[in-house]
Amino acid sequence: MVMQKYLKKKWIVLSAALIIFILVITIFPFKLDKKTELPSAEIKFGDFLIELSSSGEIKAAQSINVSAPRVRVNLQIVKLVPEGAIVDSGDFLIQFDTNELQKEIDDKQSELEIAIANLDKSRASMQANMTQLQSSWENSQASFQLANLRLEQMAFEAEVRVQEERLRLRQAEISLQQDSSRIESQKLMDAAELTTYELKIKQAQSELDKARIQLEQLTVTAPAPGLVVYQKIWTGSDMEKIKVGDTPWRGQALIQLPDLSNMQVLCEISEVEIGKLKTGQAVSIKLDAFPDPTFAGSVKDIASLAHEKEGQEGVKVFDLLIDIKGSDPILKPGMTAKAKILIETVPQVFSIPIEAVFDRGEDKVVYLTEKGGKPIKVSPKQRNENFVVVESDLKAGQLVSLVDPQKPVEKEKTVKEQSSPELPNAVSNDTQSEKKRGKSKKN
Numbered sequence: 001m002v003m004q005k006y007l008k009k010k011w012i013v014l015s016a017a018l019i020i021f022i023l024v025i026t027i028f029p030f031k032l033d034k035k036t037e038l039p040s041a042e043i044k045f046g047d048f049l050i051e052l053s054s055s056g057e058i059k060a061a062q063s064i065n066v067s068a069p070r071v072r073v074n075l076q077i078v079k080l081v082p083e084g085a086i087v088d089s090g091d092f093l094i095q096f097d098t099n100e101l102q103k104e105i106d107d108k109q110s111e112l113e114i115a116i117a118n119l120d121k122s123r124a125s126m127q128a129n130m131t132q133l134q135s136s137w138e139n140s141q142a143s144f145q146l147a148n149l150r151l152e153q154m155a156f157e158a159e160v161r162v163q164e165e166r167l168r169l170r171q172a173e174i175s176l177q178q179d180s181s182r183i184e185s186q187k188l189m190d191a192a193e194l195t196t197y198e199l200k201i202k203q204a205q206s207e208l209d210k211a212r213i214q215l216e217q218l219t220v221t222a223p224a225p226g227l228v229v230y231q232k233i234w235t236g237s238d239m240e241k242i243k244v245g246d247t248p249w250r251g252q253a254l255i256q257l258p259d260l261s262n263m264q265v266l267c268e269i270s271e272v273e274i275g276k277l278k279t280g281q282a283v284s285i286k287l288d289a290f291p292d293p294t295f296a297g298s299v300k301d302i303a304s305l306a307h308e309k310e311g312q313e314g315v316k317v318f319d320l321l322i323d324i325k326g327s328d329p330i331l332k333p334g335m336t337a338k339a340k341i342l343i344e345t346v347p348q349v350f351s352i353p354i355e356a357v358f359d360r361g362e363d364k365v366v367y368l369t370e371k372g373g374k375p376i377k378v379s380p381k382q383r384n385e386n387f388v389v390v391e392s393d394l395k396a397g398q399l400v401s402l403v404d405p406q407k408p409v410e411k412e413k414t415v416k417e418q419s420s421p422e423l424p425n426a427v428s429n430d431t432q433s434e435k436k437r438g439k440s441k442k443n
Contacts, residue, residue, distance in 0.1 A: 038369060038373070038401045038402070038403055038405055039401070039402040039403060040369045040399040040400060040401050040402060041352060041353045041356055041399065041400055041402055042396075042397060042398070042399055042400075043350055043351075043352055043394050043395065043396055043397065043398045043399070043400060044350070044351050044352070044387075044396065045348070045349070045350050045351075045396035046348065046349075046351075047345050047346065047347050047348065047349075048345070048346040048347075048349050048351050048382065048384075048387070048389050049342060049344075049345055049346075049384065050342075050343045050344040050345070050346065050382055050383075050384045051340040051341060051342055051343060051384055051385070052269070052273055052276060052277070052340070052341045052343055053338065053339070053340050053341075053385060054267040054268060054269055054320065054338075054339050054341070055267060055336060055337070055338050055339075056265045056266050056267025056268070056320070056322070056336075056337055056339060057265070057266055057267075057334060057335070057336060057337070058263055058264070058265060058287075058324075058331055058332065058333055058334065058335040058336075058337055059258070059263070059264050059265075059266050059333050059334075060226075060227075060258030060259050060260065060262065060263055060264070060333055061259065061262040061263065061264050061323070062258075062259045062262060063226070063256050063257060063258045063259065064223055064224050064226060064256070064257045064259075065231075065253040065255075065256055065257075066093060066094070066220060066222070066223070066253070066254055066255040066256070066257060067251050067252060067253050067254060068096075068248045068249065068250055068251060068252045068254055069096070069214065069217035069218060069220065069250070070250045070251050071101065071214040071217060071218065071250065072214070073100040073101045073104070073214070074100060074247065075096050075097075075218075075247055075248055075249075075250065076096060076097040076245065076246070076247050077094060077095070077096060077242065077243070077244050077245060077246050077247075077248070078095050078096065078097050078244060079094070079095035079244065080093075080094055080095075080242065080243070080244055081093050081094070081228050081255075082228070083228055083229065083230045083241070084227065084228060084229075084332075085227075085228045086225075086226075086227055086228075086260075087222040087225065087226060087227075087228060087257070088222065088225050089222055089223065089224050089225055090221050090222060091221060091222045092219070092220075092221055092222075093220045093221055093222055093228070093255055094219075094220040094254060094255065095218065095219055095220075096218040096219075096220075097218070098215060098218050101211060101214055101215050101218065102215065104211050105208065105211045105212060105215060108204060108207045108208040108211050109208055111204045111207075111208075112201065112204035112205055112208055115197065115200040115201040115204045116201055118197055118200070119194070119197035119198065119200075119201060122193055122194065122197055123194065126186075126190040126193070126194070129186060129190075130183070130186060130187075130190070133179065133182050133183045133186055134183065136179045136182070137176065137179035137180060137182075137183055139179075140172065140175040140176040140178070140179045141176050141179075143172040143175065143176075144169070144172035144173050144175070144176045146172070147165065147168045147169035147171075147172040147173075148169055148172075150165050150168070150169075151165045151166060151169050220254075220255075222257060223257075224257060224259070225257075225259075226257030226258055226259055226260065227257065227258050227260055227332065227333065228255055228257065229255065229256040229257070229258060229333060229334075230242050230254075230255060231253050231254055231255060231256055233246065233248055233252060233254070242254050242255070258333045260327060260329075260331065260332075261327050262323075262327070263324045263327065263331045263333075264300065264321055264322060264323055264324060265283075265285055265297065265321075265322040265324065265337050265339050266319065266320070266321055266322075267319075267320050267322065267337075267339055268309065268317040268318065268319060268320065269302075269317060269318050269320050270315075270316075270317055271306050271316045271317065271318060274302070274306075274318050276343050277299060277302055277320065277341065277343075278299065278302075279298075279299050279300065279301065279302065280298055280299060281298065281299045281341050281342055281343070282296070282297075282298055282341075282342040283296070283297040283298055283299060283322050283339050283340065283341050283342070284296065284297070284339070284340045284342075285297050285322070285324060285337050285338070285339050285340075286337065286338050287330070287331075287335055287336070287337050288335070288336040288337065288338070289330075289335055289336070290330050293328065293330070295324050295325070295326070295328070295331075296324075296325045296326075297322045297323055297324045297325055297339070298322065298323055298325070299320065299321075299322055299341065300321045300322055300323040301320075301321040302318060302319075302320055302321075303318045303319040303320070305318075306318050307319070322339055322341075344382070346381075346382050346389055349381070349389045350389065350390055350391070350392070350394050350396065351387045351388065351389050351390070352366065352387065352388065352390055352400050353386060353387055353388075353400075353402060354383060354386060354387060354388050355402050356400040356401065356402055357378065357380055357388060357390070358375075358404050360375055360377075363377050364377070364378050364379070364380055365377050365378060366378050366390070366392075366394075366400045366401075367400060367401040367404070367405055367406075368398055368399065368400060368401075369399045369400070369401055370398065370399060373401060373405035373406065375406075376392055376393070376394070377392065378390040378391065378392040378394070379391040379392065
């Protein structure tokens with residue numbers, strides 16, 4: 001009974017082990033003596049593009065700078081539109097403090113009202129004075145007429161009486177002339193005084209209007225549609241982007257509004273490569289932030305003068321400006337982009353990765369994986385950053401090795417060759433030992 005239980009238990013254990021083994025080889029299949037495959041690439045046939053790559057920054061072809069208003073008061077920013085906002089023409093951008101200018105407006109308004117009141121007062125005074133002068137003139141005129149009548153009635157009077165009346169008539173005439181002169185002189189003086197008051201009113205009104213216009217200028221609006229980009233200004237000893245509380249100079253640029261409908265890429269090209277470029281060359285552009293869309297463009301302008309690359313002393317580069325065709329909301333100024341400039345198109349040729357071409361003596365060869373790594377002589381021609389055109393008896397779709405399959409063999413041969421000179425010495429030593437042992441036995 002005990003033996004049967006033991007055999008039964010042993011059979012169960014063996015069965016479980018067999019099941020586990022079957023599951024393992026099912027889940028994790030393997031083959032024995034499988035050779036490791038070399039990394040390879042496919043031979044391509046078609047148009048071969050020779051391109052030049054460069055990184056740059058997106059910028060707008062046209063931008064409008066919005067500056068601080070040129071007003072007579074101190075400027076302080078109290079409100080700002082958020083940076084990155086898309087604005088339309090007339091939308092709010094910046095609000096400056098209005099307290100100082102509002103006080104000036106109130107003062108100018110008071111000055112204007114005082115000037116108007118003085119003009120009204122002067123006119124009333126002139127009117128009263130002119131009324132008196134007019135009355136005096138009328139009295140003088142009446143006296144002159146009476147004296148003239150009396151003189152006419154004294155035709156038969158004594159000569160002395162007639163002479164007296166003539167003198168009275170002359171006095172009345174002089175008084176009338178004086179009153180007339182006073183009126184004319186007063187009119188001229190009143191006109192001049194009125195002109196002075198009116199000029200004061202115009203000046204006060206003009207200064208008030210200017211202050212009101214400047215008050216309106218303290219609220220800055222967008223002159224055209226665009227994207228809000230803050231500018232940097234001096235704040236103490238550093239340059240920083242504008243913020244609420246800053247006190248910029250009059251006329252200082254504060255916000256830039258790039259026109260997003262026409263964007264460009266500004267990049268740098270090494271002086272070694274500049275001879276390959278010309279305006280009008282086609283460019284493909286990809287953004288670092290959005291790798292999916294590819295934008296078409298063309299070379300717009302190539303700088304005439306080189307400059308030293310920032311952070312790399314002695315390295316000279318040329319600025320290159322590329323126009324982006326069309327527009328897209330994801331294109332924003334300041335974004336990093338990679339541009340590939342099409343230098344040349346070689347039609348209908350075979351091309352392989354550069355690393356698939358190896359030196360074999362004075363020849364250039366590739367290794368076809370389907371022929372067991374047999375070297376095929378090739379003649380490399382044009383190349384771009386990753387691929388090279390080759391001329392040889394090749395076919396599209398064939399696989400070429402990306403590593404030299406004969407390198408391990410050559411290394412093994414080298415090791416054997418380095419160790420082989422020691423073998424004759426070893427054999428000679430063994431032979432001499434055997435001879436010594438044979439001599440000793442005979443002795």
